[in-house]
Amino acid sequence: MIIGSILLGTLARLWMLKIDYRQYPGYPHGYAVHLTLGMIAAGLGAMVLPALLEKDYVAITFLALAAQQFSNIRGVEREFLNHLEETELVPRGTAYIEGIAKVFETRNYLALLVALISTIGFKLFEWYGGIIFGVLTALILQNAMREKVVKDIADVKVVDLEFKGDEGENIAIGDVIIMNVGVKESLEYWQKNGIGIVLDPKDDNARATLANTGQRQAILHDVATQLGVRLDVGVQDYTPLARLNLDTGRVVIIIIPIEPDEKWIKKAVEKTPVLEGSKRRPLASEAGHAAAD
Amino acid sequence: MEVSLTNNILAIVTLESNKDKVEGGGAPVFYVEDEEELEYVAMLISRLTLSMAHNLGNGVYILVKH
Structure with missing residues (x-):
């Protein structure tokens, strides 16, 4: 026995x-x-x-x-x-x-x-x-014990990058400027190979969760491990970044993957677990629920 | 242990003609002849100091380690 x-x-x-x-x-x-x-x-x-x-x-x-x-x-x-x-x-x-x-x-x-x-x-x-x-x-x-994944709390879209400023030195998605790249060579590289990802949170709980920097870093890590990332020590210009659109709560991500396959990038983001430590549920509280409209 | 200065301007690179836009301060200023040199110097310092070159949009490049 x-x-x-x-x-x-x-x-x-x-x-x-x-x-x-x-x-x-x-x-x-x-x-x-x-x-x-x-x-x-x-x-x-x-x-x-x-x-x-x-x-x-x-x-x-x-x-x-x-x-x-x-x-x-x-x-x-x-x-x-x-x-x-x-x-x-x-x-x-x-x-x-x-x-x-x-x-x-x-x-x-x-x-x-x-x-x-x-x-x-x-x-x-x-x-x-x-x-x-x-x-x-x-x-x-x-x-x-099954964890939630990003797909459960947000809609994921792969989009093109926009380049703003006089010389297009500011990499942006929509209204959010994410990175300012000075070196032209790097900028051209971003224009050619860069990929943007937009995460649209499904509700206020999701919005608060995605705002957590730990959660965003986890997404970046997962995408970078699965699709690869063109990056090395000393080449900071290609660092993937995840930033927040303060008006809508959308998370925008820029990355230069080794495999620029949109379908699987989307998949990799969607399959990232929602971290226990990052999970927020403002809607579950009285104040949070009442304030949300 | 590795100590590094983050989120500070490590160096400033700009054209000779932009001299009035930059005053020397905490960071060294590199004056260069033309755009090509500007690009090269900025890239080189960026690689060497593991920092990132940012374009301020007025012809002045700053190097910041994040």
């Missing part, structure tokens, strides 16, 4: 690693670390029911220890990504890193819960009960 539950919990952890390719840097050592910790989590979860049945209530306290351990994981993951940040051409931003670290911590608790519930299944029915309980729990939890 215990071994079966541990196995199920670990498998659940593995599955959660797999379905989230983007937040995962994809290094084999990382897999090893998270699988092992997932197994430990599952082991602890599997122990709970037998301990209770033995009336060994003190043993439950080891769960507190587990919680302690898993919050360490968040620290480890955060530290790792923060160190990498300096080497990223387009940084993830602290908000994205916090989000990823938190997800990693949470998934260990999920592995623990899967193991715990499948022991109950094993106890109530035979081995098949355990498996059914375990798989169901994993599915339900995974669904409950």
Whole structure:
């Protein structure tokens, strides 16, 4: 029973690693670390029911220890990504890193819960009960933990850049001037290869969320990782930027992707997760709701 | 540890004829002969100091690290 539950919990952890390719840097050592910790989590979860049945209530306290351990994981993951940040051409931003670290911590608790519930299944029915309980729990939890993506809160459009000013030195989208580029060569490059993206928030909640700089940086990072970005150290002129239209709350983004494929740029933006730390819900408050019209 | 001066004007590049538009201050001023040199000097300083060249629209370029 215990071994079966541990196995199920670990498998659940593995599955959660797999379905989230983007937040995962994809290094084999990382897999090893998270699988092992997932197994430990599952082991602890599997122990709970037998301990209770033995009336060994003190043993439950080891769960507190587990919680302690898993919050360490968040620290480890955060530290790792923060160190990498300096080497990223387009940084993830602290908000994205916090989000990823938190997800990693949470998934260990999920592995623990899967193991715990499948022991109950094993106890109530035979081995098949355990498996059914375990798989169901994993599915339900995974669904409950599903994050929103940018597509849910905003309409994404790919647009052309405009160049304003005497020599066209100001790169703009609509009324928003985003960047002033002095060097002509860079300017021509922007004219030829630059792509603009407009995010139109669907409501006031979305507007407040997109205004968060962490959320915008996350979008830039995701687009840059998936479509590539023409950028190097010392070439600041091609830095992608995301700015806000203060009148409408639209977010405008400029970037020079390596693959200028509009359809997939749109997709990459849409699939960016809405960060937990950036999420704002002014409409849920009385003042915010009344003030919005 | 790397220390850098951000959001400050690191250098100013402009044409000799624009001398009255710029006064020396915190940042060095580079006077250049023509547009071509202006472009080149601005680009070079930008690359070397990891800063960004901005065109103020009146023939004066400033270099700012962001």
